[in-house]
Amino acid sequence: MTPRADIYTVSPDIFKAWYNFSMLVEGSGLEKPLLELVKIRSSQINGCANCLNMHTADARKAGETEQRIHLLAAWHEAPCYTDRERAALAWTDHMTEIATKRAPDAVYEALDAQFSKEEQLKLSMAINVINGWNRLAVGFNLYAPELGWK
Numbered sequence: 001m002t003p004r005a006d007i008y009t010v011s012p013d014i015f016k017a018w019y020n021f022s023m024l025v026e027g028s029g030l031e032k033p034l035l036e037l038v039k040i041r042s043s044q045i046n047g048c049a050n051c052l053n054m055h056t057a058d059a060r061k062a063g064e065t066e067q068r069i070h071l072l073a074a075w076h077e078a079p080c081y082t083d084r085e086r087a088a089l090a091w092t093d094h095m096t097e098i099a100t101k102r103a104p105d106a107v108y109e110a111l112d113a114q115f116s117k118e119e120q121l122k123l124s125m126a127i128n129v130i131n132g133w134n135r136l137a138v139g140f141n142l143y144a145p146e147l148g149w150k
Contacts, residue, residue, distance in 0.1 A: 004140045022129050028122040032062045037085060038092045038123070039130045040072050045096045046134035050143045055130075087114040088123055095127045 008015055026035070036059035043051035056069050071078035075089050087110040094101045111120060136142060 001141045001143055003142055007136055007140055007142065018132070022133070025122070025125045025129050028125070030119065030122050030126065033059065033064050034085060034088055035126055036062055036064060037068075037072060037081075038088055038126055040069065041075070041089055041092045042096045042127060042130045043134055044073055045093065046131065046138065048134040048137050050137040051130065051134055053143075083110075084114040087111045091123060092127050095124060096131055 036055050039055040040052060040059060043055060059069055060066075068078075068080050071080060072089075075081055075086070081089065090107045091103075091111045094103050094107050111123075115123060
């Protein structure tokens with residue numbers, strides 16, 4: 001796979017702002033393992049191999065188990081996720097596919113039961129960020145060779 005553009009240099013001011021925003025959201029205070037699950041789930045939906053490769057590695061570093069990483073595609077049926085994680089994953093599914101899934105009241109109510117209003121915004125921003133990275137990576141054929149692509 002050959003990258004279509006070097007997004008890091010073609011518009012450095014825009015890229016720097018995007019990267020800085022991403023880092024601000026990353027450091028928002030939400031649990032690192034939860035954020036990695038959200039990133040993996042969104043990347044599964046969007047078919048982003050680069051982000052799946054990156055965030056499964058990051059999830060392992062954050063203490064996530066192989067079982068929970070592998071079951072994420074079927075999180076609805078897997079009993080190993082907490083109610084808080086389930087609410088975040090449902091919100092991720094709906095926000096990632098908002099054009100077709102919308103944001104139904106039942107999904108929001110589950111989110112509201114587990115997350116403060118501030119956390120809801122932080123989580124929503126994290127979902128927006130990973131969706132943005134997925135679209136950049138898929139659209140521009142980006143990959144991080146240092147992550148062990150073979």
